[in-house]
Amino acid sequence: MEKTEILMKIKDAEAKVDEALKKAEDQRKKSIFDAKIEAKKIIDDATAEANKLREEIIRKIRESVEKEKEEIKSKKLKEIENFEKIGRNNVDRAVEVLYNEFLRMVEHA
Secondary structure, X not given: OOHHHHHHHHHHHHHHHHHHHHHHHHXXXXXXXXXXXXXXXXXXXHHHHHHHXXXXXXXXXXXXXXXXXXXXXXXXHHHHHHHHHHHHHHXXXXXXXXHHHHHHHHHOX
16 A cells, blocks of 8 residues: 555545534533523423412412411400400490389388
């Protein structure tokens, strides 16, 4: 084999290596790009799911707070009704005591 023929084979081999390296680099870039796209999709999906869960948790908390508020309101209304009833009974007794006192005063006058 002549020097020129050997040099041609070396150049051909170098060209093939360069092309293989370029393909490998292109594939690496494509893989990274695809991985970034997939990662963004995963993040977007996770964010959407987290938002749904957050909204569900907030909805349940609001329902719970509303239920508790209604229970407290109902309890307090019953307490108010009891105080009102006690107050009416006290007024009735006070009127009766004052009326009886008035009658005693009129009888002794």
